[in-house]
Each structure stands twice: as structure tokens, then as C-alpha cells.
Amino acid sequence: MMPLLTLMEWWSHRTGREDWDRLLYKILAVAFIVTTSLGALTGVGIWFSTSVVNPAAIGSLLRVFYWAWFSEWIVFVCEVVLIVIYFLTWKKMTGPRKTAHIRIGITLSVMSWLTMAIITAVLGFMMNPGAWPQQQDLLAGFNNPAYVPQLLFRTAAAMAMAGSLALALGAFFTSPRTALRKESVRTFAGWTLFWIVPMTIWSLVYYQAIPAEMAVNLPVAFGTQAWANQYDLLIKLTLAVGLIGVGLNLWALIKPARTWAFVWIVPFLCICLLVSQFERTRQFIRKPYVLAYYMYSNGARVQEAPYLAKTGLLANSAWAANRTITADNRVQAGRDVFLLACSRCHTLNGSNSITRNLSRLYPGQTWKPEAIDSYVRSIHGARPYMPPFPGTAAERAALAAYLAKLQTTSDQIPSNASISRN
Amino acid sequence: MDPIVPKDMLLPLPAPVWLLVALLLVSFAVHILFVNLMVGSSLLVMWTEIKGLKKKDWDKVSHQIAETITVNKSLAVVFGVAPLLTISVLYTAQFYSSSTLLGHSWLMVIPLVILAFLFTYAHKYSWNHLQHSKGVHLTLVGIACALFLSIPFIFLSNINLMLYPEHWARVHSFWDALWLPNVLPRYIHFLMAALALTGLFFVYYFGRKPEKQDFGSLKSSEVVRVFYGVALAATGAQILFGLLVFFTLPSHVISLRFLAILCLVLTLVPFALWWLWREVRADQPGARFWPIVLLLGGVVALMIWARHEVRENAVSPHRALVAAKTSEYRTRMTETQDYILMPGGLGGTPASPGSLVFTRRCASCHSFDRRLVGPALNEAIASYRGNPQGLMTWIVKPGRKRPDYPAMPAQEMPRDELQQLVEFVLQTTG
Numbered sequence: 001m002m003p004l005l006t007l008m009e010w011w012s013h014r015t016g017r018e019d020w021d022r023l024l025y026k027i028l029a030v031a032f033i034v035t036t037s038l039g040a041l042t043g044v045g046i047w048f049s050t051s052v053v054n055p056a057a058i059g060s061l062l063r064v065f066y067w068a069w070f071s072e073w074i075v076f077v078c079e080v081v082l083i084v085i086y087f088l089t090w091k092k093m094t095g096p097r098k099t100a101h102i103r104i105g106i107t108l109s110v111m112s113w114l115t116m117a118i119i120t121a122v123l124g125f126m127m128n129p130g131a132w133p134q135q136q137d138l139l140a141g142f143n144n145p146a147y148v149p150q151l152l153f154r155t156a157a158a159m160a161m162a163g164s165l166a167l168a169l170g171a172f173f174t175s176p177r178t179a180l181r182k183e184s185v186r187t188f189a190g191w192t193l194f195w196i197v198p199m200t201i202w203s204l205v206y207y208q209a210i211p212a213e214m215a216v217n218l219p220v221a222f223g224t225q226a227w228a229n230q231y232d233l234l235i236k237l238t239l240a241v242g243l244i245g246v247g248l249n250l251w252a253l254i255k256p257a258r259t260w261a262f263v264w265i266v267p268f269l270c271i272c273l274l275v276s277q278f279e280r281t282r283q284f285i286r287k288p289y290v291l292a293y294y295m296y297s298n299g300a301r302v303q304e305a306p307y308l309a310k311t312g313l314l315a316n317s318a319w320a321a322n323r324t325i326t327a328d329n330r331v332q333a334g335r336d337v338f339l340l341a342c343s344r345c346h347t348l349n350g351s352n353s354i355t356r357n358l359s360r361l362y363p364g365q366t367w368k369p370e371a372i373d374s375y376v377r378s379i380h381g382a383r384p385y386m387p388p389f390p391g392t393a394a395e396r397a398a399l400a401a402y403l404a405k406l407q408t409t410s411d412q413i414p415s416n417a418s419i420s421r422n
Numbered sequence: 423m424d425p426i427v428p429k430d431m432l433l434p435l436p437a438p439v440w441l442l443v444a445l446l447l448v449s450f451a452v453h454i455l456f457v458n459l460m461v462g463s464s465l466l467v468m469w470t471e472i473k474g475l476k477k478k479d480w481d482k483v484s485h486q487i488a489e490t491i492t493v494n495k496s497l498a499v500v501f502g503v504a505p506l507l508t509i510s511v512l513y514t515a516q517f518y519s520s521s522t523l524l525g526h527s528w529l530m531v532i533p534l535v536i537l538a539f540l541f542t543y544a545h546k547y548s549w550n551h552l553q554h555s556k557g558v559h560l561t562l563v564g565i566a567c568a569l570f571l572s573i574p575f576i577f578l579s580n581i582n583l584m585l586y587p588e589h590w591a592r593v594h595s596f597w598d599a600l601w602l603p604n605v606l607p608r609y610i611h612f613l614m615a616a617l618a619l620t621g622l623f624f625v626y627y628f629g630r631k632p633e634k635q636d637f638g639s640l641k642s643s644e645v646v647r648v649f650y651g652v653a654l655a656a657t658g659a660q661i662l663f664g665l666l667v668f669f670t671l672p673s674h675v676i677s678l679r680f681l682a683i684l685c686l687v688l689t690l691v692p693f694a695l696w697w698l699w700r701e702v703r704a705d706q707p708g709a710r711f712w713p714i715v716l717l718l719g720g721v722v723a724l725m726i727w728a729r730h731e732v733r734e735n736a737v738s739p740h741r742a743l744v745a746a747k748t749s750e751y752r753t754r755m756t757e758t759q760d761y762i763l764m765p766g767g768l769g770g771t772p773a774s775p776g777s778l779v780f781t782r783r784c785a786s787c788h789s790f791d792r793r794l795v796g797p798a799l800n801e802a803i804a805s806y807r808g809n810p811q812g813l814m815t816w817i818v819k820p821g822r823k824r825p826d827y828p829a830m831p832a833q834e835m836p837r838d839e840l841q842q843l844v845e846f847v848l849q850t851t852g
Contacts, residue, residue, distance in 0.1 A: 036496045037539035044499060045532040047506050052529055055518035059431045062511050066436035073503045080500045084493055307755040318428040
């Protein structure tokens with residue numbers, strides 16, 4: 001957002017367009033409030049949610065990337081301080097001091113890009129850690145294969161998104177049929193179109209950098225298991241959303257005045273949809289890992305797997321209520337196993353519900369513990385996006401007993417289930 | 423009750439402990455400074471706005487306070503990230519345990535803070551529009567204050583809970599954690615600190631350029647005196663509430679050094695109180711401002727240190743348990759890898775040199791009879807039977823064969839190790 005605003009500020013300063021300057025200020029005000037309340041807090045919110053959802057993963061990541069995040073934080077502090085200054089001095093630094101104000105904007109733009117550059121490294125690492133599993137140091141982590149394409153893609157996407165948002169806000173803040181409305185619609189649509197080109201190119205390059213065994217996940221990642229067969233259809237839908245966005249932007253270039261203001265919100269909605277679909281897919285395809293090749297989504301490390309298979313999940317968990325399995329506590333212990341091994345990805349009845357998955361697996365039948373047991377034994381072979389079962393045969397049987405029972409009884413998972421690991 | 427002892431991460435700390443502690447204390451000091459200002463100013467803005475209902479001029483003071491909050495609150499949030507990261511690294515086992523025990527309540531911090539911020543913005547930017555509907559306007563700031571007053575409960579119950587692993591087994595929710603003995607006294611202690619600090623801040627803010635401040639009939643020296651009064655009352659109350667915190671601390675966290683720090687604080691505070699009192703009574707207050715700031719700044723630094731002492735005293739026995747458990751786990755895990763990956767499972771084949779190399783270099787990705795990251799070797803080895811040279815070449819410079827697997831990274835190793843390894847692999851799969 002900041003590069004666009006700064007660029008336009010510079011332009012309106014050079015051409016002496018006061019009306020543009022006022023419009024930009026209004027757009028900035030919205031961006032300012034959103035970044036300093038929603039933006040800053042969702043940034044911090046990641047730390048809260050990951051620590052509850054998957055402490056083992058974020059704890060490990062932090063040990064690798066502490067300094068990366070620390071420097072990102074310093075950049076982020078500068079960014080927030082600068083945006084506060086930039087916004088609050090917009091109306092005070094005028095006349096000859098305008099040039100200095102524009103420089104603040106440029107610095108701010110560079111800072112926001114740096115923040116993204118660092119974060120992208122971490123995201124890329126989670127998907128493809130390159131040489132890290134062998135070398136285990138920070139630089140090896142940074143130097144991961146998906147880094148450059150992803151960063152370039154994200155840069156272009158952020159620019160295009162800013163353009164679309166400015167298009168919507170600009171239309172909202174100007175009166176219809178004025179020259180200003182026409183110009184703003186045209187400018188912001190042009191900017192967006194300009195960035196959509198590199199965005200498309202880099203997304204294709206990025207796609208090539210996805211590790212092959214993760215690309216196998218794409219059909220499920222894109223929708224859900226139930227949609228996997230309609231992968232083509234989903235791709236077409238996504239393309240259609242993209243085309244609507246591009247089409248509207250083109251129309252904006254040609255006929256900027258010929259419509260109601262709220263139409264200009266649609267390109268922004270389109271691009272938001274695309275980006276969130278991208279993030280969702282990116283999150284999914286690294287399954288069964290949370291940190292590729294080091295840790296599975298359920299928090300078990302790859303190197304731990306043999307040991308857990310020998311000694312058991314329950315025996316090694318500080319939190320499980322049942323550490324050993326007896327004839328009496330089988331179902332209860334099975335519930336603990338479920339919390340440890342499956343609950344990071346499955347709920348009982350909510351999203352990705354295990355009961356719904358089981359009924360799809362055994363339609364119209366009674367769920368037999370033996371069948372579930374043998375499914376779980378080769379669960380990773382059957383569905384590569386799920387990690388191999390990280391426990392003993394007895395635990396697998398207990399899990400199967402518990403799951404089979406769910407067909408007739410209902411149960412509740414506590415909100416602090418993730419603590420069961422470690 | 424026996425504490426619950428989780429394992430630590432199996433990766434080394436990213437920096438020496440002393441450095442992380444230093445970073446934690448410094449970044450926390452900055453963070454809490456702005457948090458104090460954010461919470462304190464929200465309370466004071468409401469108070470002065472209510473005062474303004476009777477005496478119009480206070481409304482102007484209030485408006486100026488409102489201008490500062492949004493900056494302070496942005497800084498409070500961004501400066502919170504560094505201490506949050508650092509505490510997660512330094513006290514991983516304790517902090518993640520207590521966070522996950524609180525579960526959703528801990529996550530509620532985020533939406534609550536966002537809400538509080540939005541109400542704060544709404545309050546600030548509607549000042550002129552709602553000039554004549556003060557009821558509505560005060561409701562906005564009232565909600566913001568209520569939110570700012572409730573959020574610290576969540577923080578405190580978490581950082582308090584992390585100190586006492588012996589309670590973890592019976593804490594199932596936020597409410598359980600809230601009623602642990604030390605939380606409520608610490609909460610009041612925090613609020614008073616916020617008021618004291620904010621009082622001083624506005625003494626500075628409104629005392630800067632007295633000639634430029636215009637509050638009608640209200641003289642800026644009078645405003646300054648009122649904020650000195652706030653600081654004085656809050657600092658005085660702090661002695662009382664500090665003692666309350668002290669007496670609710672469990673005995674095992676109190677050490678000599680901690681007591682020494684507290685004694686030092688207790689000798690410094692009366693001086694600060696005396697100077698504050700003199701300022702409240704002065705005609706032209708302001709002369710003692712910087713000495714007071716210096717003194718109270720020292721007190722705050724000492725209290726942050728004392729707080730760290732308590733945390734260390736509370737956590738160190740548990741940390742030792744965690745470390746012991748983690749290292750035992752690591753050893754047993756490595757031992758097991760030597761055997762379990764062999765065909766035939768958990769047997770007791772003694773480790774040959776080749777098998778040790780295998781454990782070190784290959785076992786995280788390969789088993790003999792199961793797919794891990796790489797394929798099961800019993801099958802994958804097929805094309806290398808009787809071709810050790812080919813296998814060596816593959817290990818040193820792997821190619822690409824299976825589209826549904828990742829690429830195998832090249833494994834550099836000394837020639838003799840490579841030979842032992844290949845011999846072992848071919849033998850075991852033979």
C-alpha cells in the first residue's frame with residue numbers, strides 16, 4: 001500500500017494537484033487505522049494462536065529463526081513508528097517540507113517490504129527447508145529453494161491488492177462524474193493490472209518450486225477430499241474469479257465513469273478470495289509435515305518416530321491422563337491417543353470431522369475396530385497428507401476402539417488439547 | 423502435588439542464556455512502559471472527561487490525552503513482540519504449557535485488544551461530532567476502559583501459572599488459573615503502577631510549554647498539580663499493594679537477593695513520595711520533575727529485576743527436571759534408533775560401525791521395511807544388489823527417481839565410513 005500512496009503523493013506534489021493529495025490522505029487514514037489495530041494485532045496474534053495450536057512446531061521454529069524474527073521485529077517497530085509519523089505529519093509537512101515527507105513514505109515502503117522478505121523466508125522454510133535438516137543453522141534455513149519465487153510473487157500480489165483496495169476506497173471517497181473520480185479509478189486500475197502480470201508469472205515459477213511429493217496433495221489441498229475429483233472445476237472457478245477481477249480492471253481503464261461506486265469493490269474482493277485460497281492451499285500442501293522433513297503435523301519429530309513406535313505416545317506424554325493401556329481404560333486411553341495423534345487436524349464433529357471422515361470411509365456399515373486399526377497402520381501410505389501413526393500397536397488398537405465407539409456415542413474435545421504433546 | 427514435567431524442544435537455544443535474559447528484561451521494560459501508558463491514559467481520559475462535564479475546561483485536557491493514547495497503544499503492541507518471543511524461547515516448557523492450559527482464553531487476548539483499539543479510535547475521532555451527546559461518547563471510552571481492564575487478567579493468569587507447575591494438574595481453565603493466590607494482588611499492583619506512570623507522563627506532557635497550553639480558565643500549573651496528585655496517590659497505594667503481593671507469594675520463590683532488592687525499593691520510594699508531595703503543594707510545580715523520574719525509573723528497574731528473581735526462583739527446579747527428562751529422552755531415542763530400524767524390529771543386534779553411520783546419516787529418512795521420508799530400503803535397494811559402487815554413487819550424488827517422494831539430499835562422508843555403510847546396508851537387505 002505504502003509504495004502506491006508515496007508514488008501518488010510524489011506525483012500530485014509535482015503536478016500541484018491538491019484534490020489528489022486530499023484523496024490520498026483519506027485512503028491513508030483507512031490504511032493507517034487498519035494496519036495499526038487489525039494489522040499489528042494479527043501479526044502478534046500469530047504468536048498466540050500457534051503457541052496454543054501447535055507449541056512443538058512453533059517452539060522448534062523459534063529456536064531456528066529467533067534472530068530472523070528478532071530482526072523482523074526491529075524492522076516492524078520502525079515500520080509502525082514510521083507509519084504513525086507519515087500519517088500524523090501529512091497535513092503538517094507541506095510546501096517545501098513535502099519532499100521530506102515523501103522521503104518518509106519511501107523509507108516506510110522499504111521497511112514494509114523488508115518485513116515481508118523475512119517472513120517469507122520462514123514460510124518457505126516450513127514447506128521446503130532445503131539443506132537445513134542436515135546443517136541445522138539459520139542461513140541454511142533462509143536459503144530454501146522456494147524463497148525467491150515466493151517473495152517476488154508476494155511482492156506483486158501485495159501491490160495488486162493495494163491497487164484494488166485503493167480503487168475501492170478512491171471510488172468511495174470521490175463524487176460520481178467528477179474528473180477526480182475518473183482519474184482515480186483509472187490510475188488504480190492501471191496500477192493493479194500492471195502488477196497482475198508479474199504476479200501471474202511468479203506464481204507459475206513458484207508452483208514449479210513446490211516439492212513434488214507435496215504437489216501430490218494439491219487436489220485435496222485446493223478443496224477437500226470430497227472435492228478432489230472436481231479439482232478441474234475448482235481450478236476453473238478460481239480462474240473465473242481471477243478473470244472477473246482482471247475484466248473489471250480493464251473496464252475501469254476504458255469506462256472509468258460508467259458505473260456505481262460499489263462495483264469497484266468487486267476487484268478487491270476477487271483478489272482477497274484468490275490470496276486466501278492461495279494461503280489455504282499453501283498451508284495444506286506441506287502436510288503431513290508442519291516443518292517439512294523435520295516434524296509432522298501432530299508434533300512428532302521425524303527422528304522420534306521409531307522411538308515412539310517402540311515405547312508409545314502415551315508413555316512419553318507428560319500430560320496424558322492414561323499412561324498405560326489396560327482392559328478397563330482402553331477407550332479412555334484411545335481418546336488420549338486421538339488427542340495426541342490426530343486432533344491437530346481433526347475435530348470430532350466440527351471442521352475436518354473424524355466422524356464424518358469415518359462414515360465416508362465405511363458408508364452404511366458398523367465401524368469395526370479391526371478395520372480402523374488396519375487403516376491407521378498404513379494411514380500415511382493410504383493418504384500421504386497424514387503422518388504415519390506415531391505409536392505402538394496397543395495404542396493403535398485403543399484408538400480404533402475409541403473411534404469405533406464414536407459411531408454411537410458423542411464426545412467433546414477440550415480446547416487445550418494440544419498440550420497433550422511433549 | 424508433583425509438577426507435570428514436559429519435554430523441551432530437541433533443538434539448541436538460539437543464543438546464550440545471559441543474552442536472552444538481557445533481551446527479555448530490556449524489551450519487557452519498554453513494552454510494559456507503553457502498556458502502562460495505554461491503560462493508565464484510558465482511565466485518565468475517562469476521568470478527565472467526566473470532570474469536564476462539570477467544568478468545560480477539563481474536556482479540553484481530556485481531548486489532548488485522547489490524542490496520545492492511539493500512539494502509545496500502537497507502541498505497546500509492537501514492543502510486546504520481542505518479550506513474547508524471548509520468553510517463549512527461554513521458558514519454552516513453562517510458558518507453552520501455561521498458554522495451552524488457558525487455551526482459548528489466552529487467544530481471546532487478540533480480539534479483545536482489537537476491540538479495545540477500535541473503541542479507542544472511535545472515541546478519539548468522534549470527539550467533535552459527539553460534543554453534544556456526551557453520554558454516547560463516554561460509553562465508547564467506558565467500553566474501551568472495561569476491555570483494557572479485563573485483558574491484564576488474562577496475561578497475569580498466564581505468566582503466573584507458568585511459574586507454578588505444581589498447580590498445572592488441577593488447572594483446567596482460565597478461571598482456575600485466575601484464582602491462584604498471587605494473581606489478583608499482582609493485578610492491582612499493575613494498575614497502580616499504570617496510574618503512577620501515566621500521572622507522571624502527563625505532568626511532563628502538560629508542563630512542557632505552559633505558555634502554549636490553553637485550557638481557558640484552567641491554568642496549566644493546576645493541571646500539572648492534579649496529575650502529580652494522581653502519581654502521588656498511586657505510588658503511595660503501591661506500598662500497600664506491594665506488600666499484599668509479597669505476602670501472597672509462595673515461600674519457595676523468596677530468596678535473599680529478592681529481599682535485598684525489595685528493601686532497596688522500600689528505601690527509595692519514601693523520597694519519591696516526599697518530592698511528589700512537595701510538588702503537589704508548590705505554586706509553580708515542575709522543579710523536582712526529573713529527580714522524581716530518575717528515582718521512580720530506578721524503582722521500576724529494580725522491580726523488573728525482582729520480578730525476574732521470583733520467576734527464576736520459581737522455575738529453576740522445574741527447569742532442571744525438564745532438562746533431565748529431555749536429555750534422557752534424547753539418549754533413549756538415539757539408542758532405540760540403532761535397533762528398531764533393523765529388520766526383525768526391536769532385537770538386540772549389537773551396533774556395527776556401518777549401522778552407526780546408518781543411524782546417524784540415513785535413519786531419519788529410511789527404514790528397511792517401511793516408508794519414512796524415503797522409500798523402504800528392502801525394496802529400494804533392489805537395483806544395487808551386487809553393485810556396491812552404484813550405491814556409493816547414489817549416496818554421494820543421488821538422482822531423482824520417484825515423483826511422489828522428495829529429492830534425497832547428497833550425503834558427504836569419509837571414504838571408509840561410506841564403505842562400512844554400504845556393506846552394512848547391502849548385508850542387512852541381502
